[in-house]
Amino acid sequence: MAIRAEAQSKSSLPVQTPRATGPGGFFERHFSRLLPLPAALIMALLIVVPLAFNVYMSLHSWFVSSTTPPQFVGIKNFVEIFGKDVRFWNAVWITVKFTAIGVFLQLGLGLVIALYLHRDFHGRGIVRTVMLLPMVSTPVAVALIWVVMFNPSLGVLNYFLSLLGFKPLVWLGHPRTVLPSLILMDIWKWTPFMVLIIHAGLQSLPFTPFEAARIDGASRLQLFRFITLPLLRPTIAVALIFRTMDSLKTFDTIYVMTEGGPNNASEILNIYVFQTGFKYFHMGYASALAVILVVFVFAVNLFLIRLRERSWSY
Amino acid sequence: MKQCTVRLGKVVTLGLIVFVVAPGITWAQKFDWQMHKGTSIRVMANKNASGEAIQALVPDFEKLTGIKVQYETFTEDQYRQKVLLELAAGTGGVDAIQTATAQEGLKFWRSGWYEPLDEYLKNPRLTDPNYDLADISKPALAGNTYDGKLVALPTTQQTTMLYYRKDLFDKYKIKVPQTMAELEEAAKKLHNMDEGGQKIVGIVLRGKKAAATSQWAPYLLSMGGSWLTKDGKPAMNSPEAIQAFDFYGRLLRNYGPPGAVNYHWYECVSLFVQGKAAMYTDVSNRIFYFEDPAKSQVVGKVGYALFPAGSTGRKPTMEVWSMAIASKSKKKEAAYLFVQWAASKENILKMHLKGAPSVRAFAWKDPKFLAEQKHKDWIEASVKSLDIASTEWNPPVVAVSEVRDAVGAVIVSSILGENVKAEADKANAEIAKIMEKTEGK
């Protein structure tokens, strides 16, 4: 009897172990629902509620410093932002420029470096460690060192320029050069990320297409164009998504280096929201801006993910 | 019967004692520094000469009163933000704050965050008889009064001054500029001169947007301009204002350091103490960085002069820093002890000697001070300047921060050589919009 029962239970999957029945089996039965409960609760509290609060506040007008409580104004904030707020559109444009140019350059540079390093050489581990340094270092700390290096009169960057025979630049000191300077810093910080991801992608490429092509007499360039690049497309897509997502969230480095200046020339949307909320204390208006920012980030990411899904299926 | 009378008599006597004599005793209770011994208070201050000078003296207060003080300082921009956040939070977590009423006073007053001090000052139990309100600079007190109520006790006052390298002036035979035209002349002559193997700039001024507005203000006022028109509308595109923007920007653009649009006073001071600038206009307490041998390379080489005259005369500004009680504090009396201690005669003299210029007249004449302060030209310039100075180093509005940003944008444009008139018109319109949204809120 017992043997048959055992044999029966072994042959059918999934198996309800004896513990799943009865009062003690409550946890077993509802495992999939109970386990994520604490996380879901915290998520709701810490993430959903604040974002919902932002939406709620965006429909009000409230100056934190005043004695008047928040007043409901409906979509007035949004109307003003889209219709009359020049500084908002400036911020959007700066954000797009910073992210697009930055990520694009990081990708290009990262690709070149990854391909160059795609060889078995001594000290690979050291190079990998070196690559990690900029990525994991505290943004605020390195940003301040960059400010020191960017200093027009005393900074070491202008010194190097002078050695190479160029005129010194103002770097962070002029609206026209501030964004390129910040992008330069961003490239320094995040190109290694691209290098590492593409490197991993290269490692996982199948060998056969390359061998076949080489037998067919393909040149290096042809190999790259027709085999490597297409096979790398999914990796590149993922790298793009990740970096774009993070680049849109940039705050620390730019705030610490220029605070959005000079004259809002480097004021990305993130910083504009901060200034409105924590410098001018227009909390209602700031919340509206924050909502727009979140929607904007979400939309961009969705777009990129769709793009990737299309490239993944080939 | 006799017993009743006796008892009645006892009750009456007791009543007399309780209701007549006793209050008289409490009223006659003397002011005692130790009356709140054992409590603790939290004070927030700015990390400038004033805030740091008081910080150094806090142990004295703790010894004097037995009150434990948690004294926090923050760098200027952070400090403004933090104080605002705390007061807005309204949790009563901070008891006393250092405040520059010309910057945030109106807003704080309208929000009900200051505790009016008049009642405290009148109460002999709470106020040290030696406090001496009469000795304090009248404009400073006036600047701290809103709707007839005094909200903060002033501790230091700084005024705009012209700093110049007297060694360079001697070498190139330049006389100390008395007017704006002469200022520009001198800057032009000294700019790019070779000193000790490096080029110096003719003049350094604040260029960083909002930070620059307070130091641009004396230029505006000296050229006959004003923040607002008589009917309270912004006047940033008046011909005088445009002239001031133009002049300030031109000075920095032609004779200032590269990247000046990022210069807050920290950078200006840094440049000056390294000996790389010939002139600098800013508030008067910079002397103590210039004459500190540990940090400065120009010790003994700096001259101190009155702010030059514009087309309508000299109009330097005066920046007053004071101590106030937070209205939601739960320890107001203990906080008041701190506030008046900070603004007391002994303390102000001590700070005066260290580098936070006194808001009390006596300190300037104090023999010890006169003996210690070797730079007579600084004393002279300070005293003369304080006499004629205006307290309007900020626009007299509620949303000071936003308006400063708008004005600062024009200053930056001017430094960069852009169309000043267009920018000024734009800023004026923006300020009108801001004021419409925030005045009376």
Add this chain to the structure above:
Amino acid sequence: MELLTPSVKERRASRVLSTTGYYAGVILICIPFVFVFLWMALGALKTQVQNTASPPVWIFAPTFENFRKVFLANQFLKYIENSLIVSGGATLLALTLGLPAAHVIARYRQRGLALGILVARMAPHLSYVVPFFILFQKLGWIDTYASMILSHLVITLPMVVWIMIGAFEDVPRELEEAARIDGCSRWQVLTRISLPVCRAALATATILSFIFSWNNFIFALILTGPERRTLPVAVFNFISGDEIDWGGLSAAATLITLPILLLILFVQRYIVKGMTAGGLKG
């Protein structure tokens, strides 16, 4: 001897040259990335005068005065302690909450929760700051460990879940099924089978969560005062009142970056794998 014909010698020479050339290229690539840290460390060892010299000073006698000042005058030990407690706490809490959640999402396809995590990763931290400030101020939790650890969960929880979903998906189903047949409860499957298999990813998730929490600036900027301030804000405050203390700034920056740098020296393998694997899986 025959083999060492001129062409072979040539080829060997050219190979040596190209190899040296290659390594030179590698070094050239690494230089800009290392230079900034070098400059940071050098600046920390220079005096104010040396730091503000132009042209810059390369050879000088180092001084430790800046470090001493940073530690003594600026309570850096307290800030280090704060950073450790906040980041450690947030990471631990994220692991406690996130591991079970990730396991369930991986095995039982809870799309809703996964989407929520994605949203959390995307939203800029700024959008949390206002609600957090108002909430914590009402609770009186400004400048406490509680508010900091909770707000940092927004950083660590999504990171843990994200990485572990991919890891749990990789655990062979057969392994888990076999355990179930042997009578394990689902909880035991998680703790005794799946988790040990994913040890490497677990290490990665822990390390990355800790690092990103350590580096965070904005929550501490708004939600802390001098008691619970963390290192990034402390370094920012270093633009001090009298003049820019270049040496002190560099020393403070070095002190913040050093722990992380030391950490990655030992665990770089995990970090690289984590960043790339999580990436490839998307």
